[in-house]
Amino acid sequence: MAETALSPLRHLPSVDRVLRQPDVAILIGKYGRAETTRAVREALAALRDEMKPGAVFDDAAISASVLAYLEARAEPRLKPLFNLTGTVLHTNLGRAVLAEEAIKAATVAMRNAVSLEFDLATGKRGERDDHVRALICELTGAEDATLVNNNAAAVLLALNTLAQGREAVVSRGELIEIGGAFRMPEIMARAGARLREVGTTNRTHPRDYADAMSPETGLILKVHTSNYRIEGFTAEVGARDLATLARQHNVPFVNDLGSGTLADLSRFGLRKEPTVREAVDEGADLITFSGDKLLGGPQAGFIVGRKDLIAAINRNPMKRALRVDKMRLAACEATLRLYRDPDRLAQRLPTMRFLARSMEDVRKQAIRLAPVLAAILEGSAVVEAASCSSQIGSGALPLDTIPSFGLVMRPKGGGRAVEALSAAFRRLPWPVIGRVAEGALVFDLRCLEDEGLFRENITSLRFEASS
Incomplete structure (x- = not known):
């Protein structure tokens, strides 16, 4: 009985064997031996926990698992993102962008x-x-x-x-x-x-x-x-x-x-x-x-x-x-x-540049980007350019707003779909942070300067609205 229960483990490769694989050896050069060894042990432990009778262990799959672990560990926790909340000085997003x-x-x-x-x-x-x-x-x-x-x-x-x-x-x-x-x-x-x-x-x-x-x-x-x-x-x-x-x-x-x-x-x-x-x-x-x-x-x-x-x-x-x-x-x-x-000052200091940006300039950007986002979300959400209001943030002029323009996305499926869409944007290589209002996800474009990077970034969006 014990022999039968342990038999699949006999085919599980050792840590040393995995480390000698050519693909993994390359990772040692990039991430270091200690970190790669840790990743191999984690990958093998995961396989051990999910093991089924008759399991076959693929070297390429193990290498891929090790690589995924190392990349996740190397990913910085402090990530750059797009602040499209409509709050120019957002405390949770680092406040002022430096000149x-x-x-x-x-x-x-x-x-x-x-x-x-x-x-x-x-x-x-x-x-x-x-x-x-x-x-x-x-x-x-x-x-x-x-x-x-x-x-x-x-x-x-x-x-x-x-x-x-x-x-x-x-x-x-x-x-x-x-x-x-x-x-x-x-x-x-x-x-x-x-x-x-x-x-x-x-x-x-x-x-x-x-x-x-x-x-x-x-x-x-x-x-x-x-x-x-x-x-x-x-x-x-x-x-x-x-x-x-x-x-x-x-x-x-x-x-x-x-x-x-x-x-x-x-x-x-x-x-x-x-x-x-x-x-x-x-x-x-x-x-x-x-x-x-x-x-x-x-x-x-x-x-x-x-x-x-x-x-x-x-x-x-x-x-x-x-x-x-x-x-x-x-x-x-x-x-x-x-x-x-x-x-x-308004040209050289980002905070003042965002505050001084004309509504017409933001409106034109929203009109350019609306069809791009609509094509990516085709069949999952309705996208339109619409007026909105920005605020300074960080306690400054709390009741004063600045006329602005943005993208309004209404996914099929109601409230849960809106939260799911917001989460999908947060998972992008450069997370995009907007605000949820009146059953829609709103991106205020007042603080969007690198339009090219934004366009490239959203091409990797993966979202399907529930029926």
Whole structure:
């Protein structure tokens, strides 16, 4: 009985025998012996689990299985994709696409030793902030500047430096949550500051702040509520008035702009967002803002403002834990330099280029691509070019939309078929990510620049609607 049960295993090739096969030997040269051996063991284990009496083992099939395993293991988890969601700065899809100048600068920094913390003039140790400090100050009008790895870190560091063990006064209507469980009250607690709420959810007055001032006050904090809007019976205290109140009580005023911008978005037909320079002019002692949102650069958090406060922040031991690396610093510098030429910003900075793209241009692209996609999905879905609306994303102007155009696909079979079609596009070599709305899969084309690659990519789509 045992002999009968084990007999098929006698024909299962050994690991060494498979490794000696010519096709597998080639894989060793490409993937390494250790990784190929692992793949062979996995392939043989799978055959063993599926073994049936009288099974015959084909060398070519085993080699193919080994190759498939190795290719899957070598596939990067972080995959490039087409963002056709209609959200230009999509947090889950990496936010800002970097400018070519930033990509080149980061590549140079990756390939070479660089003067990260080395002063070439004196031959002594330097400061990494020096590479962007003057540029940031030039563009914002601030006295001094520093940067960390994101805006949440910038807020955390400012609070910890200026209000540890003391009160941070903030309007109840500005105690935001920006996603990922980042809530302002919790970040204050982690920074060691005590939250002092003033006003109500919809209305806060100057007297609310004035009444909260005490010897325990560490700072006044204003948070730009970029990811929601309260309308109706509302009131808030402007930054200029808070700056005056802070000076009267000799406490710092910190203005967290969140997404932040160095350019006037009204130039692109969007509602105006407060710029960093305007926040400086309004008298804030410190301003924090992101690098990878409206600024259009890599992930970073900027802190600009009074020289003495920036110096105190740089002395905080937490600063070292939150600093940026050489690649990000190089990309930040290259991105900031683009703002010296505002007339060409929309051509050179992808974020601004996407926002400034005309609806007519997007419409023409949708009309070109609709028949291409319809031919691929023939018999499985109806495809049409149709108007839609884009949004900035990442908390910026949440209620404002941009007229756009896209492809609307309605597969046969209803809701489940829509989800199946969406999954089929996600399985492409370059996954295509859209949005499901009203029983259809919608591709907003505002962010589609490489039309040739998109056309080539969708030719491998495999989808059949259920009857």
